[in-house]
Amino acid sequence: MIQYLIYRSLTDLTPFDAGYPHILMQSRMRNADLGVTGYLHWEDRIFHQWIEGPGEMLPIVEQIILVDRMHRDVTILDRGEAPVREFDGWSMAASASEGSSLFSFMVSSRTASCDHFAYAQSVLKFMKQQLLQADAMIDHDQLTDPSSS
Ligand SMILES: Cc1cc2nc3c(=O)[nH]c(=O)nc-3n(C[C@H](O)[C@H](O)[C@H](O)COP(=O)(O)O)c2cc1C
Helix, strand or coil, X not given: CEEEEEEEEEECCCCCCCHHHHHHHHHHHHHHHHCCEEEXXXXXXXXXXXXXXXXXXXXXXXXXXXHCXXXXXXXXXXXEEECCCCCCCCCCEEEECCCCCHHHHXXXXXXXXXXXXXXXXXXXXXXXXXXXXXXXXXXXXXXXXXXXX
């Protein structure tokens, strides 16, 4: 069994800030070392992240994330154990609202955000869907600044 965790948090960062690709790069390197996989979505200064991995490694990454001052007000939406990974092979998949909107997805799927379990399920569904739509997946290098167009 592997453990997983999904949370949302608030941030002042945007994907266009210098600190953002640094977070992604560091996360991917450390996650790869620890056998952790997952998905990070940024939208409207809100992060949603799914992390998953071995029970002895996930708490290490969780602790690093929780104390990171690049975000705040972390709300754990769900955590638990699962027989298989959702994001096998992705040290940290990433997307931003410029590619596809989680909030639009939530509205169209009629998910009540006060129901944390249903909320977590919807976010996971959105993330899995993004993996099937390669265009929505971002690397910071491929982002263009919408304010410049
Ligand atoms: C939204 C968010 C998600 C993060 N996700 C991970 C992660 O999946 N794995 C990890 O090791 N660190 C994660 N971190 C921590 C970053 O990797 C950390 O900010 C980065 O390593 C910068 O560290 P430094 O101050 O040592 O340069 C995350 C941080 C934030 C703010």
